[in-house]
Structures are given as C-alpha cells and as structure tokens.
Ligand SMILES: [Ca+2]
C-alpha cells in the first residue's frame with residue numbers, strides 16, 4: 069500500500085455534516101442501488117494520529133484494506149476512503165476489523181459513504197439491509213449429477229447431461245435460469261450456458277467436450293430483482309468422463325477365411341478409436357448353410373473354433389464398449405500407401421477390384437507362376453513368393469554364371485546405356501503385391517507368386533519357355549543332359565507370360581499342326597492350369613506375336629485410362645473367340661491417355677520395381693505401360709476366380725466366367741466398333757461373383 073497525499077483524495081462527502089445519530093437517509097430507489105461503497109466514517113482514539121508513522125492510515129493494516137484518510141470531521145472523526153469500489157458487505161467487514169484495532173475508537177456502522185456517481189450521500193444500514201435482502205442471491209443448487217448423454221446419432225460427440233435440484237432458497241428474487249460451467253483439463257472454467265433461461269433442472273452439454281477427458285461441472289441459479297440478475301452459489305462440482313462408442317475396427321486378415329487359416333486379426337485401435345473405454349472384440353465367420361462361429365478377444369486377433377473344411381467364410385469383427393459397438397466394414401479397404409494411384413483397380417475403366425475383394429482377396433493355396441526376368445527382393449513381394457526356378461539356359465544371358473538353377477533372382481537385363489528393366493518384379497507386383505500399409509496392392513494379394521525365370525539379358529528361348537511352362541504346371545521337365553529337374557513342389561494354377569515378339573512369329577508350324585509350345589500349353593491346360601499372355605506392344609495384329617498367338621491362352625490387349633485401346637497394343641484381326649488374336653483387354657496403361665489419371669501416373673501402371681541401374685539396387689516403385697502390365701491384371705483376376713472355385717478348368721474360366729462378365733467397351737472407343745480389343749475389359753467383381761454361382 070502506498071502512502072497517499074491527503075490533498076489527492078477526491079472522496080465525495082457532500083451531504084456529511086457531522087457525526088452522531090443516523091440521519092434520515094435518502095430513500096434511494098432499490099433497483100438503481102448498486103451497493104458500491106467508497107468510504108467509512110471512523111473515530112480515532114484521543115491522541116492517535118489518523119496517519120501512522122509508516123505513512124499509512126492508522127488501522128489500515130488491521131483492516132487489511134487499502135484505505136486513505138480523508139476529511140477531518142472533528143472530534144476525532146475522519147472520513148476513510150476505501151480504495152476502489154467495494155461492496156457494502158465488504159465495507160462492513162472492513163469496518164468490523166477497524167473496530168477491533170485499539171487505535172480506532174469507533175466506526176459508524178450505521179452510515180456508509182456512497183460513491184459520488186449515485187449521489188455521494190450516506191445511507192442508513194437499516195435501509196441497506198432491506199435493499200440487500202431484496203436482492204439476496206439464491207443458495208446453491210442441490211444434488212448436481214453429471215451423466216453420459218450418449219447419442220447414437222452423433223456417436224463421436226461427447227455429451228454430458230447435468231441434472232440438479234433447485235436451490236433451497238431463491239432469496240426474494242425470481243428464478244430466471246441457471247448458469248452452467250465446466251472445467252477443462254487445463255483447469256480453465258468455461259461457460260456452457262450463461263443463462264439457460266429455463267426453470268428446467270437439467271442441461272445437456274453437447275459441444276466443446278472432448279472424449280477421454282474428465283471434466284468438473286458447476287451450476288448456479290440466477291434470480292432477478294428489477295434489472296439485476298443475482299447468481300446463486302455454485303453447486304458442488306461433479307466429474308464425468310466424456311466417452312464414445314468405438315469406431316469400426318479394420319480387419320487386418322482377409323475378409324474371407326477357411327478352416328486352414330482360422331485366425332482373424334484386426335488393426336489395433338487408438339484410445340480415441342476405442343472411445344476411450346475398454347473395448348472387447350468379437351470376430352465372427354459366417355457362410356450360408358453353415359453354423360456361424362465366433363471368438364472373443366480384447367487384443368487384436370483371435371482364433372475361430374472348428375470351421376467346416378473347404379468352406380469360405382465371410383469374416384466380421386465387432387468392437388464393443390459400454391457406449392456401443394461398431395462392426396468392421398463389409399468391404400475390403402486397401403491401406404497401401406500408393407493405392408490411390410492404382411486406377412487400374414478401381415477407376416471407371418479399371419477392373420472393379422474392390423467389389424471382388426469383398427468376396428476374396430485371393431487364397432494362398434492358389435499359385436500364379438510369373439514366367440519373366442525373375443524377381444528381386446521387395447518388402448511388398450517377399451511375403452508373397454513361393455520358390456520358383458531359373459530356366460535361362462544361356463549363362464551369358466542369365467548373368468548368374470550357369471544355366472538352369474533353382475534361384476530365379478533377376479540379375480538385370482541392362483544393355484549398354486539401357487538400365488535393367490526388373491520386368492518380372494513389376495509384373496509380380498501387379499498380380500500379388502501384399503495388402504499392407506506400404507506401396508501398392510496386387511489384384512490378388514492373397515495368392516502366391518512363383519517367379520520362373522525365362523528371360524535374361526538377351527531375351528529368352530522357346531525351349532526354355534516350354535520347360536518353364538511345364539515345370540510351373542507341375543509337369544516333369546528334363547534338362548539338356550536328360551536329368552530330371554526337381555518337380556515343382558507348389559504347382560501354379562495360373563501362368564502369366566508377359567512377353568512377345570515384334571515381328572510375325574507364328575506359333576503353329578502349319579495351319580493345322582501345333583508347334584511345341586502349343587503341345588506344352590495343351591499339357592498345361594490338361595493339368596488344370598490357365599495360361600495368360602500379353603498380346604504384344606507393337607500396334608500390329610496380335611496373331612503375329614509369339615507366344616500370345618499360341619492356343620490356348622487368354623491373350624490380353626491393353627487399354628488406357630479412358631478405356632480405349634492403348635496406342636501400342638496389338639489388336640485382333642481374327643474373329644472373336646478364335647483365341648489367337650486378342651481375347652480380352654485389361655488396363656495396361658498408356659501415357660498418351662492420361663487426362664484425369666491420378667497424379668504422377670501419367671496414365672500408366674504403378675507396381676514394384678528395383679532402382680538398380682544395372683545390378684540389383686534397392687526396392688522401389690515405378691510406372692510402366694504395356695500389354696505386359698495388362699496380362700498380369702488378368703492373371704490376378706483368374707487367381708481370384710480360382711480362389712473361389714479352385715477346380716475350374718481353363719475352358720470353364722474362359723467360357724463360363726471371364727468371357728460372359730467382360731465389361732463392354734465404351735461406345736466412343738475404337739475398341740467398341742470392332743472386336744480388335746477382344747470381348748471387353750476384364751471385370752474382377754463380376755468374374756468372381758460369376759464363379760461363386762458355379763457348382
Ligand atoms: Ca542360371
């Protein structure tokens with residue numbers, strides 16, 4: 069407290085004329101009375117200076133108030149101003165303390181000095197008491213409770229319903245509403261409603277609250293007297309934890325499950341996704357005509373009991389907490405980082421893969437052999453691969469120092485300034501890149517890839533290709549010395565051959581005499597294997613390009629982003645169904661057909677690659693275009709079809725499943741007028757659904 073110069077005091081004491089018995093006080097109108105007090109009238113003991121040696125007014129410390137000695141009224145009486153404006157109640161408290169100070173003889177408790185703004189006059193204590201009583205605040209509301217006000221309509225919004233009993237005492241005012249406040253995690257009080265304007269003794273806070281947070285709440289009654297609203301005391305605080313129902317869990321394991329793989333797993337939920345409550349999960353597997361089975365867990369996986377063998381069950385997971393429950397999506401939703409770039413899977417002229425994935429993402433018992441340049445290690449492929457073989461007989465071309473061997477690693481096909489293509493790695497990813505959080509997803513991420521190397525730095529030979537075909541299908545193969553190659557322990561059900569010649573290379577020796585490749589293809593077909601070939605990239609008749617012109621394969625032309633024939637794609641000059649032209653098309657990408665395509669793709673197909681220029685470098689992703697990309701799209705769909713119906717033959721797959729479900733070409737495309745692009749674009753969803761209808 070500072071010492072104040074007496075001359076600086078500006079307290080108004082206009083009507084004070086002396087001390088003694090209370091004067092007839094001015095009858096001020098209660099509604100305009102604001103209780104502000106500017107000062108007291110104090111009598112000091114004889115000989116006591118109103119100003120102490122420390123410069124502060126005598127009695128100030130004992131009053132614990134910032135006082136200023138004002139006017140000497142005579143006979144030991146002084147006016148004492150209270151710094152600022154205090155309530156009458158506070159002024160009386162100060163007066164009581166001053167009275168207890170031995171230096172103070174008396175305080176005139178019957179008169180209070182009012183501010184100049186309201187007349188500066190004194191008013192009697194009796195009158196103040198009456199006025200004060202008229203505006204007495206309500207007492208505290210009683211029995212405040214906070215309960216969860218969960219709304220199924222807005223399950224992620226934290227809501228708390230407060231309820232209470234009206235105050236026992238409303239004073240003399242009328243109840244006009246309640247003030248509702250809540251304390252945040254940082255201790256800050258926020259007003260949920262300054263005035264509910266209702267006599268209702270409940271209020272729901274539906275805004276501002278966050279899940280997983282403990283709040284305190286208080287409520288004060290508001291009473292009115294004239295223009296003044298007087299708040300009652302706050303209620304005791306109550307706490308409530310605002311929580312929510314869990315979010316839908318996301319399956320980590322396939323949407324369909326068989327007795328061979330009875331474990332269901334899902335992605336761990338964050339506290340917020342769990343609604344900030346303890347969550348339990350129930351996984352169920354259902355199949356028409358079979359008992360639904362389920363398992364429970366509070367973790368992220370559980371093993372289903374006793375599934376009927378050979379049956380494909382559809383799996384769902386329900387997350388449940390005390391606020392509610394949520395079921396996993398009935399759709400398979402890829403989490404792969406580059407999925408949005410994979411227009412060939414979901415685009416308008418893509419293959420409708422997501423709907424197919426709702427039925428199957430592929431069975432790991434289905435193997436797709438990729439007869440290509442081999443494979444390189446890749447985090448999106450390593451989990452997808454079963455052992456393959458290397459049928460490049462030329463050691464120079466193979467660049468691995470020998471002829472046939474059991475290691476199909478791609479050693480690079482660089483030539484001069486041309487980088488290695490890592491073609492087999494790209495093709496393998498289109499078929500079966502893993503469904504995970506990284507990179508891309510294959511058409512059939514649940515199936516297995518078998519890398520079979522037939523192309524080296526100098527391309528490949530027909531005899532190696534034939535050996536590879538036979539080996540992939542599980543048939544016996546002998547090497548140049550007549551020694552048997554170990555039989556493929558995991559024979560393929562699908563073989564993809566993304567290669568072709570750029571000149572007219574008939575497959576058939578004579579019109580009516582099959583060549584050795586067709587003999588092999590017939591044996592492969594007889595073994596229950598479906599072979600898919602690329603129609604070629606030379607904008608020439610597909611019947612010129614070996615081995616796509618061999619019978620029987622599904623020979624695939626390429627379409628671009630707009631669904632029209634890719635500019636480079638070989639085309640059919642034969643009647644549809646002869647199976648040595650273009651049988652069908654699939655997205656292979658076309659950089660000249662890029663309008664509207666996802667960023668960076670330039671209308672091409674993204675898949676797994678390697679960044680080594682010559683020899684193997686690091687795993688990467690890159691864009692390619694070609695019938696080499698279209699063929700594995702079809703091979704992937706065939707693998708999905710076989711995952712649903714493993715015993716379908718080549719003829720079944722073509723005539724009963726693929727051919728009837730092709731998406732017709734848009735009327736505006738060059739493919740529509742003729743059958744130069746085959747019967748249409750492969751439709752994964754329609755094909756898988758069709759397969760399901762077959763016995
Ligand atoms: Ca070798």
Ligand SMILES: [Ca+2]
Nearest residue numbers: 458468473475
């Ligand atoms: Ca090798």
Ligand SMILES: [Ca+2]
Nearest residue numbers: 502504506508
């Ligand atoms: Ca992936």
